[in-house]
Amino acid sequence: MDSTAARRATEEVPSIPRDDNGPVFREPWEAQAFAMALALHERGVFTWNEWAQTLGDEIKRAQAAGDPDTGETYYMHWLAALERLVAEKGVATRDTLHRYRDAWDRACDRTPHGKPIELRETDFA
Known part of the structure; x- marks a missing residue:
C-alpha cells in the first residue's frame, strides 16, 4: 500500500482508526478494503468528500439499526460505503457485488480453517 496515499487518506477522512504510524487494521480484509478505496479514489472514481459523505451515511444507517x-x-x-459507491459510479452492479459476495461465502464455508480461500467456478452457482 502506498504510504503517502494512506497518510493523505487519514488526513482527508479523519475517522479512520490510526496510530502515530498511520491506519491500523484488526484483520487483513480491513487493510484490503482500505487499499481498494485508495485505489479507486486515485483512479478518480470518487472524491474524498464523496467518500466521507457515503461512509458517514453508512455509519448513521448502521447506528439507526442498532450498531453500538x-x-x-x-x-x-x-x-458498505465502498460497495455503494462502486455500484453508484457504475464500476460494478449491485447484482455483481452480491454474486461475488455469495461466491466468497461458499468458498469460505468449504475451506478448512487456516487454509487459503480459493474461488472456484462452482462457487458462483
Missing part, C-alpha cells in the same frame, strides 16, 4: 458504534464495526461500514 464501538469501533469494532468501522470497516464493515467502510466496506
Whole structure:
C-alpha cells in the first residue's frame, strides 16, 4: 500500500482508526478494503468528500439499526460505503457485488480453517 496515499487518506477522512504510524487494521480484509478505496479514489472514481459523505451515511444507517458504534464495526461500514459507491459510479452492479459476495461465502464455508480461500467456478452457482 502506498504510504503517502494512506497518510493523505487519514488526513482527508479523519475517522479512520490510526496510530502515530498511520491506519491500523484488526484483520487483513480491513487493510484490503482500505487499499481498494485508495485505489479507486486515485483512479478518480470518487472524491474524498464523496467518500466521507457515503461512509458517514453508512455509519448513521448502521447506528439507526442498532450498531453500538464501538469501533469494532468501522470497516464493515467502510466496506458498505465502498460497495455503494462502486455500484453508484457504475464500476460494478449491485447484482455483481452480491454474486461475488455469495461466491466468497461458499468458498469460505468449504475451506478448512487456516487454509487459503480459493474461488472456484462452482462457487458462483
